[in-house]
Amino acid sequence: MLLIDAGNTFVKWQQFSPSDFSKESSFGQFPLQEPQWEMLHQQINRPLERIMVSSVAGEAFDQKLVKQCQQHSAAPVQLLQSPNEFLQLKNSYFEPERLGIDRWLAMLAVWRETSQGFCLIDCGSAVTVDVVDGQGQHSGGLITPGLEMMRQSLFGGTGRVDRRPSEDSRQSFLACSTFHAVQGGTLYSLVSYIDRIVDEIQATYGELNCVITGGDAEQLVSLLKQSFQMEKGLVFRGLKIFATHSE
Numbered sequence: 001m002l003l004i005d006a007g008n009t010f011v012k013w014q015q016f017s018p019s020d021f022s023k024e025s026s027f028g029q030f031p032l033q034e035p036q037w038e039m040l041h042q043q044i045n046r047p048l049e050r051i052m053v054s055s056v057a058g059e060a061f062d063q064k065l066v067k068q069c070q071q072h073s074a075a076p077v078q079l080l081q082s083p084n085e086f087l088q089l090k091n092s093y094f095e096p097e098r099l100g101i102d103r104w105l106a107m108l109a110v111w112r113e114t115s116q117g118f119c120l121i122d123c124g125s126a127v128t129v130d131v132v133d134g135q136g137q138h139s140g141g142l143i144t145p146g147l148e149m150m151r152q153s154l155f156g157g158t159g160r161v162d163r164r165p166s167e168d169s170r171q172s173f174l175a176c177s178t179f180h181a182v183q184g185g186t187l188y189s190l191v192s193y194i195d196r197i198v199d200e201i202q203a204t205y206g207e208l209n210c211v212i213t214g215g216d217a218e219q220l221v222s223l224l225k226q227s228f229q230m231e232k233g234l235v236f237r238g239l240k241i242f243a244t245h246s247e
């Protein structure tokens, strides 16, 4: 089966065989803004049992994706939505399907793999924080712009702050050029936000296993106060769990 994880920056795909859970499967990605459909066609043009999609890229992209899949494969395409409850993981949203499916699947992966409460931070296009207690109840979460999105909003919303790289060879957290001032300011915004919110979460819910993932996790983790377990591919891991338990 083909698994697709469409985020707001990258579209990733991975082949998966439920009969061989541990087998290394082929995978790849392309930027959402420049969809490389041929790359997907190559993945679709083979016998497939089904195509399972986690997408938060929006209606227009989803429709295009489904059309591409249907044109190149007879396999059924499943666009997942966050359920109210699955494998004892309980969604806290009043409208469960409005919780990002990528958030839900990443939580499902951590929940099934640890069976204990956790705080999960996903540093992608947006940065999401989610808390799950020891009974699998999602306590809720937070959403804030990711690093690249913060930088884009500064460049777009000001007249003289631009992307031009500039000379600044000083090794300090304070910058002496526009470029480095924006790089550092946005980085520290997220670092201090995460430090603070994890403090609040621990004060409210007690000590929790802290997990971090997403495209910018590596850049952030070394600057954070708390120690984090770094994970990759959580959405795919969640998709695999979903696929093997929903046949």
Ligand SMILES: Nc1ncnc2c1ncn2[C@@H]1O[C@H](COP(=O)(O)OP(=O)(O)O)[C@@H](O)[C@H]1O
Pocket: 006, 007, 008, 009, 010, 011, 123, 124, 125, 126, 146, 147, 148, 149, 214, 215, 216
């Ligand atoms: N080559 C790159 N191009 C764009 N963004 C990148 C790149 N490398 C790292 N990033 C960072 O990774 C983030 C996207 O991470 P990812 O977890 O793949 O997000 P999403 O699931 O939202 O597509 C971007 O917001 C950006 O800050």
Ligand SMILES: CC(C)(COP(=O)(O)O)[C@@H](O)C(=O)NCCC(=O)O
Pocket: 007, 008, 009, 056, 098, 099, 100, 101, 102, 103, 124, 125, 126, 127, 128, 143
């Ligand atoms: C919060 C998100 C934008 C994160 O997307 P990502 O950074 O993974 O591209 C996505 O999970 C989403 O669109 N969620 C729907 C709103 C919600 O979860 O409340």
Ligand SMILES: [K+]
Pocket: 122, 123, 124, 125, 126, 127, 128, 214
């Ligand atoms: K994210």
